[in-house]
Structure formats: C-alpha cells, structure tokens
Amino acid sequence: MKNIVVLGSTGSIGTSSLEVISKLGKGYKVLGLSTYGKEALILQQLKKFKPKYVSVLPKATHDKIKNKIPAGTKLLSPTLKGLNFLSSLKPADLIINGLVGSVGFEPLISSIKAGKTIALANKEPIVMAGELIMKLAKKYNAKILPVDSEPSAVFQCLDGICPSTYHNTSKLVEKFFLTASGGPFFNYKGNLSKVSPAQALKHPRWKMGPKITIDSSTLMNKGFELIELMHLFSIPMDKIQIVIHPQSVVHGAVEYKDGSILAKMSLPDMKLPIQYAITYPEKCKSPVKKLDLFELGKLEFYRPNLNKFPCLNLALQCAKKGGSYPVVLNASNEVAVQKFLAGEIKFTDISKLIEKVLNKNPYKSARNLNLKKVQEIHNWATKHSREKI
Secondary structure, X not given: OEEEEEEOOOOHXXXXXXXXXHHHOOOEEEEEEEEEOOHHHHHHHHHHHOOOEEEEEOHHHHHHHOOOOOXXXXXXXXXXXXXXXXXXXXXXXXXXXXXXXXXXXXXXXXXXXOOOXXXXXXXXXXXXXXXXXXXXXXXXXXEEEXXXXXXXXXXXXXXXXXXXXXXXOOOOEEEEEEEEOOHHHOOOOOOHHHXXXXXXXXXXXXXXXXXXXXHHHHOHHHHHHHHHHXXXXXXXXXXXXXXXXXXXXXXXXXXXXOOOEEEEEOOOOOHHHHXXXXXXXXXXXOOOOOOOHHHHOOOOOEOOOOOOOHHHHHHHXXXXXXXXXXXXXXXXXXXXXXXHHOOOOOOOHHHHHHHHHHHHOOOOOOOOOOHHHHHXXXXXXXXXXXXXX
C-alpha cells in the first residue's frame, strides 16, 4: 500500500492526481489533503477518499467547515504549521506537491527534511532556491520527481539510460530540449497591451489553474522550467534549448553525445506525468487517450521570440545571474500576475513591473543563500512589487 498526501488537492494538479489514484485502484491510499478555499470541493473529496488528515486555509474557510469534517478525518490548524505537518507525515510514502507559487516553499522543505519522495508540480520553490533545495534533498535522502509535463518528459528520457544517476547527466547529454506550446499569443497579431485576462486564460492546449496559465501566456513558465531543469538535473544553462512546439505532443527531448535524440511524446494531458510520478518506476495502463500519429499529421518547432515575450527573456537573464535574481523574479512575477488578473495592470505591464523590481534588487551580490535569506529576499521583492509602476 502506497500512502499519498496531496497538497493543493482542489487545484488542477490535485484534482487530476485524485482522478489518477481512483483509476489505479487498490494499492494506493490517500492519507492527507489540503486546500485553499473551495469549501464544497474539499468536502466532496473528504467524503470520497476518507483521508486521515486535512489542512484547510484560509482561516475563514477552515472555521466555516470545521463542523462538517467527516468522522475519522482530523482537521489541522489553519496555519502554515498545519500544512508543514501534512507535508512531512511519517506514514506518507509520496507527497504530491500541487501548491501554487511561493506558498509551497516551506512545505517542500518540510517534505525534504522528512526524507520523503516528492512528486513536485510546484516549481516556484525550485526557482527561488534550487541549489539549496537539491543540497537538502541529498542530505536528507529525499527524492524529487518532476510532475510538470516538460521536466517529467526530460526525466523519462533520461531514466532509461541512467536511472540511478539522472542528476549527473552533463557527461552523457549534448542538449536538452524544453518544449512550449507558445500559449494563446504565439501567433497573435494584435496589440498585446490590450488583451484581457479572459483572453490570456484561454490556453490552446492545457487546462490549468489561472496563475500557471498566465505564466504560460507570457512564457515565464518556460523560463521557470528552464531554471527547474538546471537544478533538478545539474544542467548548465547553455545545454538547454527552449523550443516552441504548438502541437504540444513532444513534451521534451534529450540529444545524446552520439547525436541521437530521444523524445517523449503523448497527447497533452497532465494525468500522464502525474501517474508516472505516482507509480514510479513502473508504468501502468492509463485512461489518457493514446496518440495517433496518422491523425496528428505534422509537428512544428520554432525558436522563441524574446522581443514578443520579454518575461522569458527576463527569466533567462536571471537564470544566468543566479543568486538572488531568481528569488526576486519569482516574487515580482507572482504579484504582477495577481495584478493583471485583478485588472490593475495591462498584460504588457507584467514584464515591466518585474524588470523594475529586478533593477532595484539590493541583494545583487548575495550568493550561497540560506533559507532565512531566501525568505528575506522574497519578502522584499513582494513588498516592492506591490507598489505602483
């Protein structure tokens, strides 16, 4: 029996994870769930999966449903402490971290220090402190399995060649290809300063939460994934090539020293990489529709336009600089996306706000960051991002 905790169970990753667990059937037990809001959905999940623990935030939602929690499920305190407890449960065999943004930083650290196997969809903590996180994972013998489709694809391309040493791949691999659909504005000919949140949320290939969907529309998400790959697999930045692939069928590829390229292909459905993380190292039958090459017809690949998508350019610059820059990048992007979704700034102001905060960064020389310093830099960047442009 594999005991599983799902952090962010009412989000897109969480609901897909629970669907996968349901399809897998016997051998998989949901031990804990967490949500931010979404009262009705979390109550449905508690009734169906009967977990031993649940974390409900914010406090207003916690207080509203505390008398509705089914018998046998313990409601944890409505604080980050409760979430950290859930993320490090001793009986848990797998922690699926489907949290959104920097809120997942402390729970990830808690999982690592507990020596857990972590199916990680919450890439922002890796962006913030990838080097530190990977050192901690090694120290506490924790294993991080990427859940995002593209990092998972790279992981799977490497796994058949060097399953025990995928974190030391630079000697075997010439180049890593990180694909992106291009989002809703890849072929857009209009004025991007006039696009609405509703337009930006219409992703052509994936059904995701609002934050990651906006990150995909600016291509910031692909910059985040590049930073994630650098740390998860100890890859130098110059070995990663971002490729716009509108069909979203090739999720990632690896070019080996002999010039051969191994690619991971499937229809775009997050349940596939989620299931692989859950069943790893086994592959099991999946309910996801199979890829029909004849129906597909063609595959297209393009270089990203950094002028059209300045957020990606900023991410690449921060990946190259390292240190405090990815921390500031992540924090300022979170606030910028919130402001855009709230109608406070234009789509094109997202990159402007981020660049403004990066230019003000007082931690330019900070290196070898510790947990306390990362939080300090994050708090500074968050505060300054909330100022008017």
